[in-house]
Amino acid sequence: MTTSFDVSNRQRWSAIPLRVIVGYGFIAHGYAKVMNGADHFAASLQGLGVPAPHLMAWATIGFEILGGLAVLVGAYIPLISVPLTVILLVAVITVHLPYGFTSIKLRAVTAAGPQFGPPGYETNLLYIAALATLVLGGSGPFAADRWLPRFGGHGRAERQ
Numbered sequence: 001m002t003t004s005f006d007v008s009n010r011q012r013w014s015a016i017p018l019r020v021i022v023g024y025g026f027i028a029h030g031y032a033k034v035m036n037g038a039d040h041f042a043a044s045l046q047g048l049g050v051p052a053p054h055l056m057a058w059a060t061i062g063f064e065i066l067g068g069l070a071v072l073v074g075a076y077i078p079l080i081s082v083p084l085t086v087i088l089l090v091a092v093i094t095v096h097l098p099y100g101f102t103s104i105k106l107r108a109v110t111a112a113g114p115q116f117g118p119p120g121y122e123t124n125l126l127y128i129a130a131l132a133t134l135v136l137g138g139s140g141p142f143a144a145d146r147w148l149p150r151f152g153g154h155g156r157a158e159r160q
Helices: 007-036 038-047 053-073 077-099 122-137
Strands: 106-110 113-116
Touching: 007 038, 007 053, 007 122, 038 053, 053 077, 077 122
Parallel strands: none
Antiparallel strands: 106 113
């Protein structure tokens, strides 16, 4: 007696864990910027040479929180993935690139615990890959796109 693993029946569910972790990740990063103070984030952007740092700080925070919520619920992912990817790429170029690929750099283990160096761009690329997967593969079941009007002629999430 053999049993087959029907991949096609289960594939549509693969978007759910991506939406949850990516959506929550963006929300958590935006919320952290608000809790640390948007002015503090704007000062960081100014130090990096980003133009209009206060405007860009609030735009980044808004896109991270609202975009993260959109990804989490499966709403307009092809549209919201564009500014989220831009945010990630700007972070790679302005912050993470000098530290290389690896996001975890163990420098030492001390009595206080492990000491880590600055993160590379690995995590940013993982977020971009997850967004691309959601754009190309669809937002999956339980996506808000099922109930939202179409935008720009893009199709809705599959209705399975």
